[in-house]
Amino acid sequence: MSRGVGVTLEDVWIRFGDFVAVREANVNINGGEFFSFLGPSGCGKTTILRAVSGFLEPSDGRILIGGKDMAGFGPNKRPTALIFQNLALFPLMKVWENITFSLEVQGVSKLERRKRADELLDMIALPGQGDKLPSELSGGQKQRVAIARALCAEPDVLLLDEPLSALDLKLRQHMRTELREIQQRVGITFIYITHDQGEALTMSDNVAVMRAGVIDQIADGHTIYNDPATPFVASFVGENNVFRGRIKSIDGKHAIIETNRSGALVARIAPAAIGQLSVGDQAMMFLRPEACNLATETSLTHNRIRARVQNEEFEGQTYNVFLEGDQGKEIKMSLVNVGQDRQSEVGQDLTLEYNPDQAIILPFGELASE
Amino acid sequence: MSVTKAIHNYFERNGLALGSFLLFAVFFWVVVLIILPQLSMLDFSFRHHLPPPEMGGPKDVYTLEHYKYLVLGAPGADSSYNVVDLGVFGRTLLAAVFVTILNLVICYPIAYYLAQTKAGGFARALVLLLIIPYWINEILRAFAFRIIFGETGLINEMMLTLGLIDNPIDFIRANVALYAGLGYAYILLMIFPIYNVIESLDRNQIEAARDMGASWARIHWRVVIPYAKPGISSGCTMVFMLTAGALAAPQILGGPSSLWFTQIIYQWFNQGGNWPRGAAFAIVLLVTCVVIVLSMMRLFKVKMGDIGK
Numbered sequence: 075m076s077r078g079v080g081v082t083l084e085d086v087w088i089r090f091g092d093f094v095a096v097r098e099a100n101v102n103i104n105g106g107e108f109f110s111f112l113g114p115s116g117c118g119k120t121t122i123l124r125a126v127s128g129f130l131e132p133s134d135g136r137i138l139i140g141g142k143d144m145a146g147f148g149p150n151k152r153p154t155a156l157i158f159q160n161l162a163l164f165p166l167m168k169v170w171e172n173i174t175f176s177l178e179v180q181g182v183s184k185l186e187r188r189k190r191a192d193e194l195l196d197m198i199a200l201p202g203q204g205d206k207l208p209s210e211l212s213g214g215q216k217q218r219v220a221i222a223r224a225l226c227a228e229p230d231v232l233l234l235d236e237p238l239s240a241l242d243l244k245l246r247q248h249m250r251t252e253l254r255e256i257q258q259r260v261g262i263t264f265i266y267i268t269h270d271q272g273e274a275l276t277m278s279d280n281v282a283v284m285r286a287g288v289i290d291q292i293a294d295g296h297t298i299y300n301d302p303a304t305p306f307v308a309s310f311v312g313e314n315n316v317f318r319g320r321i322k323s324i325d326g327k328h329a330i331i332e333t334n335r336s337g338a339l340v341a342r343i344a345p346a347a348i349g350q351l352s353v354g355d356q357a358m359m360f361l362r363p364e365a366c367n368l369a370t371e372t373s374l375t376h377n378r379i380r381a382r383v384q385n386e387e388f389e390g391q392t393y394n395v396f397l398e399g400d401q402g403k404e405i406k407m408s409l410v411n412v413g414q415d416r417q418s419e420v421g422q423d424l425t426l427e428y429n430p431d432q433a434i435i436l437p438f439g440e441l442a443s444e
Numbered sequence: 445m446s447v448t449k450a451i452h453n454y455f456e457r458n459g460l461a462l463g464s465f466l467l468f469a470v471f472f473w474v475v476v477l478i479i480l481p482q483l484s485m486l487d488f489s490f491r492h493h494l495p496p497p498e499m500g501g502p503k504d505v506y507t508l509e510h511y512k513y514l515v516l517g518a519p520g521a522d523s524s525y526n527v528v529d530l531g532v533f534g535r536t537l538l539a540a541v542f543v544t545i546l547n548l549v550i551c552y553p554i555a556y557y558l559a560q561t562k563a564g565g566f567a568r569a570l571v572l573l574l575i576i577p578y579w580i581n582e583i584l585r586a587f588a589f590r591i592i593f594g595e596t597g598l599i600n601e602m603m604l605t606l607g608l609i610d611n612p613i614d615f616i617r618a619n620v621a622l623y624a625g626l627g628y629a630y631i632l633l634m635i636f637p638i639y640n641v642i643e644s645l646d647r648n649q650i651e652a653a654r655d656m657g658a659s660w661a662r663i664h665w666r667v668v669i670p671y672a673k674p675g676i677s678s679g680c681t682m683v684f685m686l687t688a689g690a691l692a693a694p695q696i697l698g699g700p701s702s703l704w705f706t707q708i709i710y711q712w713f714n715q716g717g718n719w720p721r722g723a724a725f726a727i728v729l730l731v732t733c734v735v736i737v738l739s740m741m742r743l744f745k746v747k748m749g750d751i752g753k
Contacts, residue, residue: 127655128655129651129655148654149651149654149655150654150655150656150657150658150659151657154655155655155656156651156652156655158648158651158652159648160646160648162646162648162649162651162652164649164652164653164666164667165671166670166671167666175653175656175658175666176656176657178666179656179657179658179659179662180657223656227656227657
């Protein structure tokens with residue numbers, strides 16, 4: 075029952091005075107897709123959402139929904155529904171009135187609205203709660219009411235502005251699954267805004283990673299995580315050890331980088347950077363903590379680093395080992411907890427190794443600041 | 445918690461000096477300045493109008509004579525009811541209701557605008573413009589209105605010059621000046637309570653309603669006004685009470701044929717020197733106003749506690 079409608083942003087610029095909030099955004103979202111904009115606060119992702127919903131017009135470029143240019147259509151004329159960060163339920167209306175407000179606007183009779191509200195309440199697993207006020211519901215229940223209210227208008231595109239950010243961790247994880255299920259059931263396009271990479275990766279078909287008004291990469295979660303297109307994406311999505319240096323040699327898909335503090339290391343050139351690097355260029359190598367292993371041999375090759383254990387952190391599923399290389403380089407390594415005894419002690423010297431395919435090299439660039 | 449414990453805790457919290465001062469101030473305010481004078485007025489209203497030597501004498505007994513007078517008129521009068529005073533009484537209340545509604549209609553959009561446009565400069569200038577007239581005293585303001593609305597006043601002159609009218613309009617006789625003066629006098633008391641409430645309204649709710657296709661009228665009807673109800677009722681209560689009890693504006697701006705009920709009360713107290721009758725009339729006005737306000741609050745489902753917000 076896919077009735078999803080595609081959304082396209084063509085060369086969209088959004089300026090507030092001299093400030094450029096969104097710079098040349100080109101995005102193509104397919105109908106029925108779960109699409110996320112991921113980025114730190116202030117990167118312009120909410121601005122894009124407001125432009126799609128019609129609360130502001132782009133300064134330049136076009137926004138098309140279902141192939142139709144939306145310029146001049148206000149939020150009440152667009153086939154979109156927006157779920158606000160703070161949900162914005164109407165506190166003085168009962169739950170069922172909240173849910174069917176869009177039908178009330180259309181002049182649907184009270185009897186019919188009540189019926190529709192009961193259907194939607196069943197769908198969000200809150201049967202019989204229609205006569206409560208929003209203040210009588212828990213955080214997760216309010217969340218579901220907000221979703222039902224947005225879906226009641228039968229929009230072609232549902233826009234969600236970090237709606238899970240106010241929930242606690244367990245509930246948030248639960249709602250992720252639930253949102254994804256709802257999306258697949260109703261089959262409409264979801265555009266989701268978040269700064270939480272976990273949310274973006276678990277729910278989305280595709281993710282756009284944003285930095286200071288610029289979209290750095292649009293791809294599915296796997297690609298974003300494994301083949302980041304820029305140093306910003308590599309450092310913002312998940313954790314990464316960064317090694318700065320210069321390209322020493324290039325061999326097909328792999329290159330050796332002479333790092334500043336950890337010697338020559340080998341890694342795969344990121345697909346986005348193939349053909350862009352030449353010997354002598356400044357570059358960065360990214361190595362994920364979980365891609366590090368303890369070496370059984372201690373002889374040095376281009377995929378081994380000698381370091382000393384500084385600190386260890388037990389996180390349950392993983393041990394995080396904080397290491398310091400010979401020249402002071404800090405490296406984080408994550409070892410999966412398989413019930414074994416601790417393999418390292420503070421002060422111990424060890425050699426870590428990694429599969430060169432799991433480390434990537436990108437041209438020098440801006441990192442996500444923590 | 446026992447009473448002694450509560451008192452003990454109260455002094456523990458506030459200290460002896462501050463605690464005693466607060467207690468005394470509240471007691472003085474409520475009992476000496478509010479309750480006692482009203483009680484003595486109430487007492488007055490049930491006594492005969494006697495020359496001073498006879499006060500406290502055998503003739504000084506409780507009576508309903510003044511209340512009877514308001515309803516039935518002087519004994520032996522032509523009509524069986526006191527048509528004049530009751531008529532003024534009714535007209536005053538109606539006019540007060542009218543001024544209150546007029547005020548609400550004018551002030552709600554202003555309050556909404558001030559509260560929802562966070563933009564500083566213009567909004568702040570507007571608030572200042574609203575406050576400055578209150579630095580000028582009531583009498584002066586009323587006379588200024590008289591000048592503006594007078595036969596050769598600013599408005600008539602302007603309309604004559606523009607050729608809108610051929611002869612000056614008597615705004616004073618038509619009570620236009622009076623309603624304008626009364627409405628203007630209490631504009632702030634209407635704006636601020638509404639402004640206060642709307643300011644705390646989450647803007648996202650308005651946007652959510654707009655996103656769901658609601659027109660501006662519906663957004664106000666279903667989202668903003670229900671939320672602003674405590675502020676609206678608080679503003680309306682103040683404006684209604686003060687308008688019904690106004691004296692200077694009706695005295696100065698009222699047309700020759702129109703009398704405000706407060707003017708009758710004033711006449712009994714002052715020119716008539718009949719305090720018991722004035723007190724009885726004042727009490728009737730007070731009680732009627734309170735009853736009107738309470739029934740309006742019930743009608744619009746406003747709780748007393750909401751008004752203090």
